[in-house]
Amino acid sequence: MSQAMEEGSATNSSSEAVSSEIHGVDLVSKLPTREGWPGPPLVLYKNYWLRPLYVATIMGLQNSGFKPRHDDIILATNPKCGTTWTKALIFAINNRFRYEFGSHPLLFRHPQELVPSIETPRDGNISYIEKLPSPRVLGTHMPPSLFPKSMVSDGFRVVYMCREPKDVFVSLWHFQKEIFKDNTTSLEAVFSMFSEGFSTFGPFWDHCLEYWRESIASPEKVLFLKYEDMISEPVKYVIRLAMFLGVPFSTKEEEDGIPEEVVRLCSFEKLSNLDANQTGEFTLSGNRVLKKSAFFRKGKVGDWVNHMSEEMGRKLDCIVEEKLKGSGLVF
Ligand code: A3P
Numbered sequence: 001m002s003q004a005m006e007e008g009s010a011t012n013s014s015s016e017a018v019s020s021e022i023h024g025v026d027l028v029s030k031l032p033t034r035e036g037w038p039g040p041p042l043v044l045y046k047n048y049w050l051r052p053l054y055v056a057t058i059m060g061l062q063n064s065g066f067k068p069r070h071d072d073i074i075l076a077t078n079p080k081c082g083t084t085w086t087k088a089l090i091f092a093i094n095n096r097f098r099y100e101f102g103s104h105p106l107l108f109r110h111p112q113e114l115v116p117s118i119e120t121p122r123d124g125n126i127s128y129i130e131k132l133p134s135p136r137v138l139g140t141h142m143p144p145s146l147f148p149k150s151m152v153s154d155g156f157r158v159v160y161m162c163r164e165p166k167d168v169f170v171s172l173w174h175f176q177k178e179i180f181k182d183n184t185t186s187l188e189a190v191f192s193m194f195s196e197g198f199s200t201f202g203p204f205w206d207h208c209l210e211y212w213r214e215s216i217a218s219p220e221k222v223l224f225l226k227y228e229d230m231i232s233e234p235v236k237y238v239i240r241l242a243m244f245l246g247v248p249f250s251t252k253e254e255e256d257g258i259p260e261e262v263v264r265l266c267s268f269e270k271l272s273n274l275d276a277n278q279t280g281e282f283t284l285s286g287n288r289v290l291k292k293s294a295f296f297r298k299g300k301v302g303d304w305v306n307h308m309s310e311e312m313g314r315k316l317d318c319i320v321e322e323k324l325k326g327s328g329l330v331f
Contacts, residue, residue, distance in 0.1 A: 028055045036193045038182035042200060046146060049202050053285050054141075057119045061148045066118070066126055070155030071135040073245060075115065078207045079141055079200055080171035081163035082227045084295045087115035088266040090137050090159065093242045101261050108276050110292050115139055135246075141201045143210040157220075159244065160211040163227035164331045165204055165320050166304035166313055169194045171297065173307075176200075178294045179284065187307055195319050205323035212329045226331075228301050234263040268299030 033041040034049070042049040045058070068074070075090060077083040088111040092104070099105060105114060116129060117139035129138065144152075172194070173187050190199075197203025215224035223244040230237045238259045242248050249259055264270060271277055277296060281289040304313060320331065 027059055028052050031055065034198060036198065037190055037200065038176045038180035038185050042198070047203075047206065048143065048146060049198055049200060051200060054119055058142060058146055058148075061119065061126070064126060064148070065150065066129070066148055067150050068138075068156040069134055069136065072156040073135060073137045074118075074156055074158045075137060075139045076143075076158055076160045076211060077139070077141060078162070078168065078202075078204055080168050080175060082161045082230070083139060083141075084111045085227075085230075085266060085268070085271075085299075086159065086161045086225070087111040087137075087139060088271060089238060089241060089262065090245065091115055092262045092265050093238065093245060094135070094137065094247060096247075096258060096262065101265055104265060106265055106271070107274060110277050110280075110295070111271070112282070112292075112295065118142070143201075143207045144214060145210060157244065158211070158214070158222045159225065159241065160215065160222060161225050161227060161230075162208050162211070164301070164304075166308060166316055167227075167301065168204060169199075169316070170304045170307045172199060174297055175294060179288070179290055181288075191308070191312055191316075195316055203323075205320055208329060209324065209327055212327060216328070228331075231301050234267075235259045238262050268296065272296035272299065 028043060032044040033052075034044070035041040040052060043052050043055045045055045050058070073090065075083070075086055077086065088106055091111065091114050092106060095105075115137050116132075118126065118129065119140060119142060129136070169191070170187070173185075173190055176190075177183065177185060193199065194202065194204070197206070201207055211222060212224055215222040223241070225237060225241070239249055239254070242259070253259070272293070276292070278293050280292045282292060284290055308316075324330065
């Protein structure tokens with residue numbers, strides 16, 4: 001079975017194994033729902049809009065006994081903020097002593113397969129995560145307020161990758177249409193929803209703010225990164241990332257250009273052109289499939305201008321500015 005990966009991607013059996021039922025009552029069906037985005041209605045769970053399958057899995061995680069290890073790295077993102085890229089970067093940094101760049105696993109396997117996600121169980125349950133050797137890298141779209149109780153205040157570290165909201169919105173719209181093979185939902189139709197905070201793992205700004213505040217309170221525990229910064233100065237941020245991960249580049253490595261090698265290996269140009277990422281499909285819930293290439297669209301900063309009017313852009317900017325006011329977080 002393909003490893004499940006992103007938004008809307010848990011495999012068929014996952015919701016059966018990580019159950020959201022208590023005394024035979026399906027708790028997900030009791031929650032408010034709203035339609036509008038491609039695919040089934042989103043469910044409101046503790047202030048966040050999620051796909052029903054994710055709610056089931058996240059509820060199930062509460063009772064699963066899942067416990068992070070003190071040396072775990074949690075890669076947290078809102079969907080479409082650069083999860084795939086950051087998975088590749090962390091994998092490349094952590095494993096740089098194990099593999100030659102010329103025969104690296106990233107050349108043959110999709111980053112979403114190399115770094116699993118907590119809430120998209122493989123083979124129907126999360127027990128495989130327990131079997132992974134330390135130090136583990138685990139992806140998640142959960143904000144801290146949705147973490148299972150067992151995850152709170154453990155020694156693990158978090159890398160949070162954030163992205164400019166207009167580009168996130170455009171990327172999300174394309175991706176949702178791709179997942180649900182939807183050619184009819186217009187960008188205009190979902191724009192007002194995103195602006196209201198109604199999107200998968202939205203409100204987008206609440207998600208960012210939760211991690212932003214954690215990163216200010218505990219910078220040694222939470223590294224807050226921005227996609228745009230990473231694009232403009234990738235080597236600088238790869239060096240910073242390695243430091244945070246506890247595997248800093250040595251002076252010799254920097255002289256030898258190893259950070260640059262990591263950046264090259266994980267670049268959009270490199271990864272998006274590999275056969276492993278170009279061909280093949282992931283299996284989604286409901287027997288749907290998603291092309292592996294769907295995780296590589298343009299990889300550009302500012303693509304929103306090609307899809308949204310200036311007025312829409314200004315409107316979303318104003319909303320986001322208002323929501324983030326006083327926090328110190330700006331885009
Ligand atoms: P676009 O749709 O704007 O092109 P995620 O991995 O969180 O789903 O995010 C997907 C977004 O990251 C997509 O943005 C995708 O093209 C971009 N992306 C994927 N790999 C990348 C890479 N190596 N470098 C930069 N951006 C990348």
